[in-house]
Amino acid sequence: MKLEILTKNDHQQLHNEIIAKIRDLINNKNLEPGDKLPSERMLSERFEVSRGNVRETIQKLEFYGILKSKPQSGTFVADIGLVAMNGMIDDILALEDPDFKSLVETRILLELKTVRLAAKRRTNDDLEKIETALESYKKKVLNNEDAVQEDLLFHLAIAQACRNSTINRMMLIITPEIINNFEKYHVCDKNQGPKRIKEHQDIFNAIKDQNTQKAKEMMKVHFNELYKYCYNI
Amino acid sequence: MKLEILTKNDHQQLHNEIIAKIRDLINNKNLEPGDKLPSERMLSERFEVSRGNVRETIQKLEFYGILKSKPQSGTFVADIGLVAMNGMIDDILALEDPDFKSLVETRILLELKTVRLAAKRRTNDDLEKIETALESYKKKVLNNEDAVQEDLLFHLAIAQACRNSTINRMMLIITPEIINNFEKYHVCDKNQGPKRIKEHQDIFNAIKDQNTQKAKEMMKVHFNELYKYCYNI
DNA sequence: TATGAAAAATTGGTTAACCAGATTGGTTTA
DNA sequence: TAAACCAATCTGGTTAACCAATTTTTCATA
Structure with missing residues (x-):
């Protein structure tokens, strides 16, 4: 696998792409709040990014209260409902840099x-x-x-x-x-x-x-x- | 080296300890804004924590605009002045969880x-x-x-x-x-x-x-x- | 002595291997 | 039949090894 060093902006863009994919995954698989997401390894393989990138993105969504990681168990959809989750993710993706x-x-x-x-x-x-x-x-x-x-x-x-x-x-x-x-x-x-x-x-x-x-x-x-x-x- | 799994709270406390040590280091060594911090490896050895913990802490201080990492070069003290830096770090350490x-x-x-x-x-x-x-x-x-x-x-x-x-x-x-x-x-x-x-x-x-x-x-x-x-x- | 090129050491970033706890499925036993 | 137990497997967390860009040092040459 090739190794690239990304700038801050590249990073943010990559995170946003992964966030969108996770959102689509939740919607397509009809995951409910409380359900478990596929493991980090599975996600990194499916999205064709490194596991580190997946982890960083999950941490970001944890910061906004959308996902919740449990050690040695899995990553779960938080209890805020699918409608709210979709709305918040759209907001996060639309966030501009502060002027x-x-x-x-x-x-x-x-x-x-x-x-x-x-x-x-x-x-x-x-x-x-x-x-x-x-x-x-x-x-x-x-x-x-x-x-x-x-x-x-x-x-x-x-x-x-x-x-x-x-x-x-x-x-x-x-x-x-x-x-x-x-x-x-x-x-x-x-x-x-x-x-x-x-x-x-x-x-x-x-x-x-x-x-x-x-x-x-x-x-x-x-x-x-x-x-x-x-x-x- | 022993391996421990930390809770979120342990993590925050550890980060705060490392932040305080970085602040003391900057003050004791009379580092000026723009000066280079010791490398992540040196810091992890001196503070007796893993390099990962050092990296996480540095990222936190980067988020607050106090440090600035340059790839393949080093981590630098940001251009906000020592007085402001000390004040801000004290504020960060005093931050309570939101009620x-x-x-x-x-x-x-x-x-x-x-x-x-x-x-x-x-x-x-x-x-x-x-x-x-x-x-x-x-x-x-x-x-x-x-x-x-x-x-x-x-x-x-x-x-x-x-x-x-x-x-x-x-x-x-x-x-x-x-x-x-x-x-x-x-x-x-x-x-x-x-x-x-x-x-x-x-x-x-x-x-x-x-x-x-x-x-x-x-x-x-x-x-x-x-x-x-x-x-x- | 000054200079410039090359090599060695150092750096943050990245990946892969490893760890121990949690989960799961099957088997055994009361 | 159901409950209890055990081992194989899977999980996120952690560490160590690796990478390439950069910086510093070295040394030959002008």
Whole structure:
């Protein structure tokens, strides 16, 4: 068997092809939720791909809750029903790579929520961590140094204080993609140090006072330029 | 070397230990962004784990944009800075498993946004897909059949119409977890068929009329009981 | 000494072989 | 007849061997 090294994109495309084949297999064989899929070896032979590729694809479908592997037993169709399964797989296959606009739109949505929840739920410990992040940020900016990282950590500290593990996870997922795009498009203008410091300080104060409405408003102000940038581009 | 089969939890814990060790390594050796990590073989030997475990962990950190593997070359520290890297890794290590409340809270947040965006941006094609999903849902409910899947697909069709790939991806991530928890806690009460149909119909009409405000309101009404259930529990 | 080509070592990616637990079918026994 | 047991087989998980691209080293030559 020939050996090929695939790029990330090739990989994704191959996974999608295998996903479609698994879906067709389930539909053609009239497999019900809870039924066992053919073994990884059988699938790799039938689809004419390596067993590793089959395993990776199954893991992806497990991530989305569509399949369920049991060690030394087999891979099973999850209990979400065939209609839902078909719909979700179609959605997964149609997923596009995230564009900058959708990333920013999502970040704003998430952060307007995290800041409100943080204002409501923050413990004193949370508050201390946010303040520490704020101070590091201020220090860098006042020294005229690049403070992108400290900026980011301030926002992540707020996310942690919101006490919602799902939102927190999503913030972590989009953060690196945001950073990369920021660098690519040079979004951050450096000459607004004092203004940015005040915005961060206002957000912090609102969280400290547990003023949820104010916290949201201040975050909105903070995102104002990013918002405009994103929708004018 | 002894062979062990690990549960999902053991795996996550092992990954977290390796992540912490990689972080310490980067800090102790003063590796800068762009620098090369020791090879996978070296790491597996030093950490006394299998190379497979090292590879899985590196892939996880790649997913969060912290490392970057180059084939036949090495694994590199990404260009996000040491401070940000340490902060993000700490966040990743502190991530808890999603609880039901955080899932519902996030779902409501996302869907109040998707419905507004869908009302604004939906194409005629999107509208047709949503209507198809609605009709399947109605049919099932009127026949007194279980319609959880069709309910779900209606909401996913709206998510697709919102034209934001990032939000769409997040909806797909939380959907199976929502389903599992719904089943576990028996959230869905079956005796509200006509009421639920009307709520879905109202949402659809608002999207059709491109009335963003109304769409949001109707979705809020639709989530009202779930909201109460979630915050009273 | 500088340079360039070739070979040796190193790398992440890939495949194949192996492992132990789970399943299954047939046989035996109460 | 049915229940219990055992061995052969099948399963996903794991490890080790292998591959080809890359990087580093070496050494002959200008």
